[in-house]
Amino acid sequence: MLVLAFDTATAAITVALYEWTPGEGAVSRGAAEAVDRRRHTEVLTPSIARVMADAGAAPEDLSAIVAGVGPGPYTGLRVGLVTARAMGEALGVPVHGVCTLDVIAWASGRDEPFAVATDARRKEVYWARYASRGARIGEPSVGPPSEVLDGAPQGLPVVGEGAALYPEVFGESGHEPLLPTATALAELAIARLGGLKVPVLLPPEPLYLRRPDAKEPGPRKKVTRA
Template sequence: MLVLAFDTATAAITVALYEWTPGEGAVPRGLAEAVDRRRHTELLTPSIAGVMAEAGASPDDLSAIAVGVGPGPYTGLRVGLITARAMGEALSVPVHGVCTLDVIAWATGRDEPFAVATDARRKEVYWARYDAARARATEPAVGPPSDVLEGAPEGLPVVGEGAALYPEVLGVSGHEPLLPTAGALAELAVARLAGLKGPALLPPEPLYLRRPDAKEPGPRKKVTPA
């Protein structure tokens, strides 16, 4: 089983190709990562091509595609989702969504409760709490950093870029990993597709959690003749 995974829901544009075999488990075949908040469109497709070339694989070899569905800002998030859907339709392979917060949580490998927070701009964060790296305890949410720890046990660790941006609220250390990696995304997706325990795979639909900043123009105002 060969799975292509990528995520553009944060500043990271990250792509990985993983293969699952019963004897070896999830094995990385190729990886590309970049951090650029403004160039998701320009970087994603070349990164996918580079990873496939690195592995000596062709698109027809793919068994599935996994894509981060956020929560994340509208512009970056839709780049990954549109690309995943287009590839899935063209190749006739299934496309699975993965919550981006779950990807960061998975990479921690933690066995104890913690929270994940990413940058939502507007002085807010996207966040969720976890019982362990493979078990999310709450639904993803967006709001001020103080929401993350409201009603939580004292001293709950918080990881992710959102935690690093607001250390006065969410703690001053232990925020790594800050951004999702396609390696963790691919491992999570492959584990679930192989029937192992982990967060549920989702439809490839965006988790925006709030409306985009851009709005459709309203009707033109009437002009009163002079």
């Protein structure tokens, strides 16, 4: 079965195509990586088309689609999830979601406790702690960088772009991988589909950890004439 994976929850616009045979393993058929904070819409669809074409695959060959669900900024995150849901509906194939922090954790290959932090802007990070690359502890959170280490063991490693942005809190180095890759996303999803006890697959819905800035307007004020 062919599994298409992509993530737009961060500055990375990343796409991967894997061929998976249950019981026999998965093989990469192609991938595309770009980093652009402002052009998720323009980059994602051509990247998908290029990866599929290079692999000699048609959309109708897909068996499943996997998308990163964040947490991440609203605009970029929405691009990937809307694309995934639209493709899944058009092709009649299942669409799965994976927490983007879990993708970075999986790509780290770490087997000891650590944390993942990504850029949440406003001098905050999205973060989660892990017992190992495939075992998250608790739910993802958003807050100031210092919150990641509150109550944590001394010297806890922190990976991800959020860690690199705040060296005064997390140190100058050792934060790779900084961004998610669709290769790791596909491998993590396939591991779960294959029955491994890794973070669960989610519905393809955005994982927002903040209330939106925009608010519904309140009732109009009454105007009294003098």
